[in-house]
Amino acid sequence: MYTGAGKMLQISDNESGYDPELFCIPKHYVEDLERVFIPHGLIMDRTERMARDITKEMGGAHIVVLCVLKGGYKFFADLLDYIKALNRNQDESLPMTIDFIRLKSYCNDQTVEEVKVIGGDDLCTLAGKNVLIVEDIVETGRTMKKLLTLLENYKPQMVKVASLLLKRTPRSSGYRPDFVGFEIPDKFVVGYALDYNEYFRDLNHICVISEKGRQKYKV
Template identity: 75%
Template sequence: MAIRRPNVVISDDESGYDPDVLCIPNHYAEELEKVFIPHGLIMDRTERLPGDVMKEMGGHHIVALCVLKGGYTFFADLLDYIKALNRNHDKSIPMTVDFIRLKSYCNDQSTGDIKIIGGDDLSTLTGKNVLIVEDVIDTGKTMQTLLPLVKQYNLKMVRVASLLVKRTPWGVGYSPEFVGFEIPDKFVVGYTLDYNEFFQDLNHVCVISEADKVKYKA
């Protein structure tokens, strides 16, 4: 049985940080409402997660399945910390990686229509421990679509790690096993999370203004 472990909860009234006091690319300096989660905090929390992953999944070869594009940076950093754990502990397990690309957003709204638009043959997951790595879970509909697709390959175990989980009234009740941060229902960008392909090159997780949502609208 999967264990839901504690995570960092960010309150609804979190004020965040003034972008002027942190390192922000100049081309976004005037466009961010606030820095919501600084990069250093993201890295510290990500470093903590592999211990939880290994306790639950470390008995068998793990396939880490990255959900592109937004999950890529979190995926890469998480795997670096898992590899460090493997190097520095007596007990270690082999790990391989795979990728799948999904699309569910138009501008800042989830369409509810989840499309798989890229990825390898999922039959290679058969009989494996699979760790799905996501950037953000809001309604949970993406996982509601993806999990049955991977489970049909008779996995030994499947677990989900997400950097962010939103508290939203539109959720379907799904919660991943490993969570970095639980956040209010705000549209966030940065750390590879994008808005119509923009803002992927921010290190921090940030909130953009309503005016800039209009500016970068597809």
């Protein structure tokens, strides 16, 4: 791993991860994981640094933090905890309110052609506001582009995107978020609220799912 351009941790294509037996894994997932890819402690440390970067860049004005459900909820909660800690311990603070939207673009481990936007009926309150979208992972970028296009209709003053993960994939549209935790290879990862058909959200680490796990939870 190394720190690349854009203040993110880039994980190389040949990164093999770690043996799950070296970590605390829920027993019901032990046989479903190939490798631990990003341990929970590293996620938390990187999230804390992202909170500092976001506060520095967006501080000075009230922001609306928009969580993309369901996968973004854990990153969202931890990121806000770190921002709130900074607010308590610094001379300047970042006033925040929160809102939620849900997008659906996966079936099994494949993106679907149509991205479904669920919710957003009250997004008119974003007019004239500074908005921070918090997402778990950006892969092709199509889902985020759809959300950004949707938000344009409500005329916010500014919109920034913070994503825990950015996937390097030939399917990418070229879109890159403003704040990124980790740039990862083209692997399907689960854990830390990222799911495979709603499973693995209760796993602390970000892991690569095994073929046995794919078949076990396939719909």
